[in-house]
Amino acid sequence: MSTALVPGSFDPPTNGHIDVIARCSAVFDRVVVAILLNSTKKPLFTDEERLAMLATSCDPMGNVELTTFEGLLVDQAASIDADVIVKGLRAISDFDYELSMAQMNRNLSGIVTMFVATKPEFGYLSSSMVKEVSRLGGSVSGLVPPHVEEALKERTGS
Ligand code: PNS
Numbered sequence: 001m002s003t004a005l006v007p008g009s010f011d012p013p014t015n016g017h018i019d020v021i022a023r024c025s026a027v028f029d030r031v032v033v034a035i036l037l038n039s040t041k042k043p044l045f046t047d048e049e050r051l052a053m054l055a056t057s058c059d060p061m062g063n064v065e066l067t068t069f070e071g072l073l074v075d076q077a078a079s080i081d082a083d084v085i086v087k088g089l090r091a092i093s094d095f096d097y098e099l100s101m102a103q104m105n106r107n108l109s110g111i112v113t114m115f116v117a118t119k120p121e122f123g124y125l126s127s128s129m130v131k132e133v134s135r136l137g138g139s140v141s142g143l144v145p146p147h148v149e150e151a152l153k154e155r156t157g158s
Pocket of ligand 1: 007072101
């Protein structure tokens with residue numbers, strides 16, 4: 001059985017994240033989406049809120065589990081018996097950082113990292129941009145799932 005680990009902050013999950021998870025779900029037997037806790041970035045949504053938002057989008061996929069983690073990603077990978085870490089790549093600007101993280105993780109435990117190219121229409125999309133647009137009253141329709149759009153409106157008062 002193949003298991004992919006898809007880690008992230010997911011503050012909040014975007015349609016780019018959901019697209020990457022859905023494509024992993026079609027390729028791997030089991031997909032574990034792991035939400036980073038206690039990130040140095042102060043999240044807009046609590047751990048529980050991010051879990052719930054991902055659950056709404058991922059439940060229909062059938063083979064996707066959700067979890068949270070702290071500490072090293074490679075330790076999380078070992079604890080769930082992951083075969084690979086999967087990351088989305090939006091643009092060449094993501095590559096340098098993602099490559100060095102993949103190489104560090106390989107050095108730490110030998111785990112393989114695979115990259116999924118995001119859909120071109122989500123190439124510019126990031127959680128931080130979505131939060132800023134929402135906070136300033138702009139529309140994020142089509143960029144995040146509808147339930148996330150609602151949660152953003154509520155949280156940012158837009
Ligand atoms: O959605 P994000 O914020 O880009 O996700 C980043 C994440 C969670 C994948 C990254 O910060 C991470 O792997 N954190 C765990 C800490 C770790 O293992 N660091 C050493 C590897 S470079």
